[in-house]
Amino acid sequence: MGGGLLAGCGLGGLYLGLDSVASASSGGVLRPPGALDERAFLSACIRCGQCVDACPFGTLRLTDLTVGLKKVGAPTFEASETPCYLCQGYDELLCIEACPTHALGPVADPREVRIGLAVIDEDICLAYNGAMCRACWHACPYPDEAIKYNEMLRPFVCAEVCTGCGLCEYACPTETKSVVIDVDAERVHGGHRRRGSGRGKGRQGRG
Amino acid sequence: MMTHHRKPEHPGHHAHGPVKRPLLRRWALWRRVTAALFLGALVCSQFEWFPWFGGSTAGTRLLGVVPFVDPLAALEVALATRHVEATVLIGAGILIGAAMILGPVFCGFVCPMGLALDLNQVVRRVFQRVVFRKKVRTAMPTRVPNSVRYGLLGFFVGFAALYGLPLFQTVSPINLLSRGLVFGVWGGLVLVGVIVVVEWFVPRLWCRALCPLGALYSIIGRWAVLRVRIDPHEAGKIRCQQCQIRCPMGIPIMRTYTLGKELAVWDPSCIRCGDCIDVCPRSVLGLRLTRFPEKTEGEATGAVELTVGGGQLNGASKARSGGTLVDPLDHSRSASRAETGGSL
Structure with missing residues (x-):
């Protein structure tokens, strides 16, 4: 077992070195x-x-x-x-x-679940582009709490409440989902943030 | 035209041995049945109407209540997280307790990888017999030192402790196979396939030489009471060696009896598969509960009755070899084997 332990240290270090390189780019x-x-x-x-x-x-x-x-x-x-x-x-x-x-x-x-954070891409979201769409609001398990509408009837995500369950992403009718769950998003208190595109970027931003 | 009338020759047909156990009394059948039932239960538990064994080999739950956790997974997680959950303790405790009494029966009777490799061997034997008209193996599988398995076990345990990752649970072919079949993640079956192909040429390489889980079970079951017993009334009358040739773990089954007078197979790597019992033509072997080291040696004779033949064997082999014990079952000593065998 001693030999195995030694080999474990060596191979493990090698593996972790390789794997950390690989995981830096994975979403x-x-x-x-x-x-x-x-x-x-x-x-x-x-x-x-x-x-x-x-x-x-x-x-x-x-x-x-x-x-x-x-x-x-x-x-x-x-x-x-x-x-x-x-x-x-x-x-x-x-x-x-x-x-x-x-x-x-x-x-x-269930309200305390934090899988990730729904992030709305305002460039492609229908509600932000002149259409009348409330799909995400209807799907959300906590409507008017996690997803709210502003006076322009445009949705925004309330970071303190959003569980990241993904129901909004599932319901979103646009071909490229205009609301996606970002696992690594930092929760900014008091409102929504705009992000260019979805998953993967958050991780790189945090290093 | 003539070819239709020609009866196929089976050169090895009569050489297989005169005795073959009836199918329903073969361990090989029952252990495949139990392993297949377990795997089937895992697969069916995907559906709500069959909540028997949710999960996979790494951890399951009987009827959603009784947890079972792979002892190696429990060990790895305990070392990786520096913390033991009650569920893990109970789940692994049940299996460890069972293995302490019954030995590594998991390998023989439950492990899906064992089942797959077992069936692989069946296919191989049939294939060789039908296509190559070749008899079944006539030599013992080469013995790989147990230290290889223990070393691999040490590697994975050390890895978990150092790097905080239960690596064996991700790459274990046992888990890859059960996850592949149960949850449909087929990618892992590539490794299983590689092992199956390799084992076509090197039978039972995985279980015999590599499996760290089997190694852990061997350690846990070191003093198990369920053992392959050797019946001293029957032992030593013929020296057919079928048990040792068939043993998937390459254990020289009768050696400890002939040399050390032990009445049970004491090798820790024995997985209680019962193959040796199935092939034995004289019902020398049996899977029985055995008291702690039982020998037919001088001082132990009070506990165990010795046949005259057994007594002669002990005395004779010692006398003949002049103090150093000669292994009468060693292939390299076929001459001395014939001599000893003849005297009995």
């Missing part, structure tokens, strides 16, 4: 509700997939080999395909209940 991946921050999450997740089995909406799936070795087998979801319904109609968040290692930490209320 943020949406994690299930209650997930610890990415590093702690990947430490605690045993990739068993019980959260995937527990999800009543079929939202979650496990990542395949394409996303980098560290993330293989960990749960994720694509908001534009199936968003997280925050277990509406259930007593608790079932994926969190299913997680044996608490890689998905307990959340007192």
Whole structure:
């Protein structure tokens, strides 16, 4: 075992060196509700997939080999395909209940879930471009709280409330989604921010 | 025209041994059934109407209540996060407790990778027999030192402790296979496929030489009471060596009996698959609960009745080799084997 440990140190260092280079360019991946921050999450997740089995909406799936070795087998979801319904109609968040290692930490209320932050791209959002569209507002589990309308009837995201569930992204009718969930967005209190485009840029900005 | 009437020759047909256990009494059948049932339960648990085993081999939950956590996953996560969840403790504790009593039965009776490689071997044997008209293997698989498996175990455990990542859970072919089948993430099956192809040429390489989970189970089950027992009334009457040839882990099964008079297979890597029991023509072997090291040695004779034949064997082999014990089952010593075998 001693030899193995030594080899582990050497190979591990090499692997982490390579992997950190690779992950710097990869975009943020949406994690299930209650997930610890990415590093702690990947430490605690045993990739068993019980959260995937527990999800009543079929939202979650496990990542395949394409996303980098560290993330293989960990749960994720694509908001534009199936968003997280925050277990509406259930007593608790079932994926969190299913997680044996608490890689998905307990959340007192679905409102406290912070998967990411919805970010509206005002360049392509229909409501910002003269059309009448309230798709995201209708889809949002907390309308008039997480997504509000200003006096021009244009939506904006309230960063303190938004759970990042992705229902707005799922509902958005534009071909390129004009509202996307940004995992790494910094929450700025008191209103919305405009961002050029969606996922991936936030991570680079933070370094 | 003539070819239709020619009966196919089976040169090896009669050489397989006179005795073959009835199908329903073969361990090979039942362990494949249990492994397939478990895998099937994992797959079916995807659907809401079958909530038996959610998750995969890394961690499941029986009926959504009783947790099971892969001991290696639990160890890795505990080291990676420096913290042990109650669920992990219970889930791994159940399996560790079971393995302490029953040994690494997981490998033989549950592991989906074991099932896949087992069936791979069946296909290979049938293929060789039908296409190449070749008999089944006649030599023992080469033994890979256990230190390789333990070294790999050390690597993954050390990796988790140092870098905070349960790496084996991401790359383990066991998990890749079960995740692939259960959750449809097919990418991981490439590695499984590679192992299956390699094992066509080097049988049971993964289990025998590499699997860190099997190594951990071997350590946990070091003093397990469920063992392959050797019946001293039957042992040593014929020296067919079928058990050792068939053993997927390459264990020289009868060696400890002939040399150390041990009445059970004491090798930690034994996965209790029962292949040796199935091929044994004299029902020498059996999977039984065995008391802690049981020998037929002098002082231990009170506990175990010795047959006259067994006593002769002990005395004779010692006397003949003049103190240094000669392994009568060693291939390189076929002459001495014939001699010893003849005397019995």
